[in-house]
Amino acid sequence: MTDELARRIEASFEKDDDQLEEDLPELLDDIDGQADELVREHPALVSRLLGRMQEMDIAEFVSENPETADQFQELLWAGVRVLAENDDEVSEQITEDISVNFEADDCPMTGHLRTDADAGTVTGGSGHLDDSDLTITGPADTLVGLITGGVDPIQGFMQQKYEMDGPVHKGTRLAPIMNSLSEKAATPQ
Amino acid sequence: MRLTAEQEAFRDDLRQYLDSEVDPVVDDLDENGPLDRETLLTFIRDLRELGIGFDPETAPQFFGDVWRFVITAEEVSRVWPSLNVGLMMSFPSVFVRFASSETREAMLPKLERGECLGSLAVTEPSGGSDTARPRTTARKEGEEFVLNGQKTWVGNAHYADVVLVVAEDESAGAQDMFLVDRENASFETEELEKLGWKGVSNARITFDEVRVPADNRLSTMFSNAIGAGNDMNDIVPFPESVTQLFFEQKPLNATFSFMRTGMAFMAVGIMQAAFDEALAHATDRETFGSPIGGHQLVQETLYDMRVGLETSRQLARRAAESLETGSEDARLLSSMAKGYTSETCVDVTSNAIQVFGGEGLKTDNRLERYFRDARVMPIPDGTTEIQKLIVGKELTDLSAYT
Ligand SMILES: Cc1cc2nc3c(=O)[nH]c(=O)nc-3n(C[C@H](O)[C@H](O)[C@H](O)COP(=O)(O)OP(=O)(O)OC[C@H]3O[C@@H](n4cnc5c(N)ncnc54)[C@H](O)[C@@H]3O)c2cc1C
Numbered sequence: 001m002t003d004e005l006a007r008r009i010e011a012s013f014e015k016d017d018d019q020l021e022e023d024l025p026e027l028l029d030d031i032d033g034q035a036d037e038l039v040r041e042h043p044a045l046v047s048r049l050l051g052r053m054q055e056m057d058i059a060e061f062v063s064e065n066p067e068t069a070d071q072f073q074e075l076l077w078a079g080v081r082v083l084a085e086n087d088d089e090v091s092e093q094i095t096e097d098i099s100v101n102f103e104a105d106d107c108p109m110t111g112h113l114r115t116d117a118d119a120g121t122v123t124g125g126s127g128h129l130d131d132s133d134l135t136i137t138g139p140a141d142t143l144v145g146l147i148t149g150g151v152d153p154i155q156g157f158m159q160q161k162y163e164m165d166g167p168v169h170k171g172t173r174l175a176p177i178m179n180s181l182s183e184k185a186a187t188p189q
Numbered sequence: 190m191r192l193t194a195e196q197e198a199f200r201d202d203l204r205q206y207l208d209s210e211v212d213p214v215v216d217d218l219d220e221n222g223p224l225d226r227e228t229l230l231t232f233i234r235d236l237r238e239l240g241i242g243f244d245p246e247t248a249p250q251f252f253g254d255v256w257r258f259v260i261t262a263e264e265v266s267r268v269w270p271s272l273n274v275g276l277m278m279s280f281p282s283v284f285v286r287f288a289s290s291e292t293r294e295a296m297l298p299k300l301e302r303g304e305c306l307g308s309l310a311v312t313e314p315s316g317g318s319d320t321a322r323p324r325t326t327a328r329k330e331g332e333e334f335v336l337n338g339q340k341t342w343v344g345n346a347h348y349a350d351v352v353l354v355v356a357e358d359e360s361a362g363a364q365d366m367f368l369v370d371r372e373n374a375s376f377e378t379e380e381l382e383k384l385g386w387k388g389v390s391n392a393r394i395t396f397d398e399v400r401v402p403a404d405n406r407l408s409t410m411f412s413n414a415i416g417a418g419n420d421m422n423d424i425v426p427f428p429e430s431v432t433q434l435f436f437e438q439k440p441l442n443a444t445f446s447f448m449r450t451g452m453a454f455m456a457v458g459i460m461q462a463a464f465d466e467a468l469a470h471a472t473d474r475e476t477f478g479s480p481i482g483g484h485q486l487v488q489e490t491l492y493d494m495r496v497g498l499e500t501s502r503q504l505a506r507r508a509a510e511s512l513e514t515g516s517e518d519a520r521l522l523s524s525m526a527k528g529y530t531s532e533t534c535v536d537v538t539s540n541a542i543q544v545f546g547g548e549g550l551k552t553d554n555r556l557e558r559y560f561r562d563a564r565v566m567p568i569p570d571g572t573t574e575i576q577k578l579i580v581g582k583e584l585t586d587l588s589a590y591t
Binding site for chain 2: 161176
């Protein structure tokens with residue numbers, strides 16, 4: 001059960017950004033290992049937490065708390081995974097197997113994403129895949145925005161907010177998936 | 190590099206058309222330029238029959254084959270550079286298909302008939318070399334963007350149906366482009382008188398609270414089009430090798446590489462025309478009892494001209510090949526080619542005047558037009574200085590212009 005954890009997250013919403021930033025490393029530490037459960041039991045809360053984090057300077061936060069970068073991403077990806085689980089709108093978009101590495105250029109944060117066309121799923125996490133179809137590089141805020149919906153993937157690319165390497169057609173097929181995912185992540189369940 | 194039989198046939202048909210329909214009227218039209226919309230459209234309609242154009246049916250075969258594109262730039266410019274500019278600068282009309290419903294309703298029928306003329310507005314009166322910081326702004330208001338600012342030197346601006354305008358998108362804090370269609374928005378234009386390219390209009394545009402639908406922002410058009418299942422190549426009808434460069438060298442840079450390669454072939458076309466006339470004159474005109482082509486110094490001039498033409502053509506082809514293969518050198522080679530061929534065609538056309546002597550300066554001969562048209566080449570689409578800086582950046586990974 002994650003009710004106690006949920007109460008503490010709820011309480012931290014009352015605090016201002018600085019205070020929340022101070023609490024976050026400990027909160028993320030506690031969430032570690034039970035992210036999926038937390039997301040399943042309290043999806044709206046996780047959406048709100050990710051939303052609040054998007055307002056922070058993520059690069060600065062990760063640079064100051066390097067050990068929390070992975071935990072933050074695990075929560076992020078658990079959120080995405082669970083919110084998108086069994087969701088027809090998302091799986092409809094997944095017509096191809098695509099693997100992507102993310103690399104922040106302003107702090108030590110790396111992540112990855114993988115779509116599976118047969119299963120209609122998206123999974124992701126911290127760290128890099130050995131060989132990925134695409135590599136997305138940019139500021140941490142932008143990378144998180146891509147996942148949580150703050151940054152439109154194609155518009156952000158055209159406005160040169162981030163760079164993408166790899167076959168263009170994979171990139172264009174990834175965009176609608178990211179869009180439908182971030183729609184889910186942004187909508188409180 | 191060897192043209193396929195199909196590409197050769199394309200070139201032959203185009204040459205035939207230019208020689209029979211454009212060559213006889215070019216002197217008069219250029220002298221009385223810039224062209225009006227209806228006259229330009231007459232040529233554009235004819236060229237469409239040959240597979241050259243921007244409408245959804247023609248664009249994929251025209252832009253989708255680098256060689257067709259560069260053959261067109263060279264051959265049309267051999268006869269009339271201004272026509273090449275009027276044609277090529279219409280490129281932004283391809284985006285009409287992905288614009289707001291309002292713009293599509295107004296412009297799509299025209300585009301499908303091959304009659305939607307486009308124009309690209311990047312340069313501002315405060316300076317054209319530094320394009321990274323536009324002063325023209327796009328303010329978001331509800332479901333619209335409101336444009337304010339001035340653009341200058343905009344080709345086709347007078348009569349274009351759509352203008353693609355570079356502006357600072359204040360809502361995103363980033364540079365973007367906005368498609369303004371003439372039926373739903375209006376703006377003032379002011380013709381600029383210039384030395385060469387006299388057949389085509391270049392104008393200053395003032396945007397004063399010009400409203401465009403939010404869906405006419407270029408990045409949104411791409412986003413919507415891709416969301417609707419289109420590939421990059423459906424949106425921008427370049428070959429796949431070039432849209433792949435969108436990832437490796439950014440979309441705007443890859444587009445510049447394409448256009449600059451076209452400019453390099455344009456310079457080659459101008460040089461070819463000047464060289465052909467100079468050579469014919471050298472064997473025809475006699476001084477000191479023999480054709481001037483028999484004098485050693487005139488032969489040297491012809492040598493210089495021909496070397497300039499051949500090296501330019503080879504470098505331009507290298508740039509085209511790099512686009513065809515999607516080479517990482519595409520940006521380097523297209524900037525080199527644009528810079529080098531533009532400067533060389535000034536020398537070659539100047540030499541052609543020299544071979545003609547006083548006749549070369551007469552306005553009823555073409556030599557002085559070749560020179561005036563050539564002299565424009567080192568300025569638009571990035572001056573030679575800027576091309577050198579791009580090449581410098583590509584070679585060293587150190588930027589001298591940011
Ligand atoms: C015939 C014609 C057609 C055109 N068509 C279009 C069009 O359709 N659309 C459009 O948007 N624009 C168009 N342009 C504009 C063109 O792209 C600009 O004129 C060009 O980029 C140069 O900008 P500028 O004239 O403001 O010169 P400036 O930027 O003021 O430059 C002046 C001089 O300084 C040099 N210079 C500047 N910065 C540097 C540097 N960092 N290092 C070394 N030298 C430097 C330049 O090379 C140049 O010699 C056209 C121009 C012409 C002449």
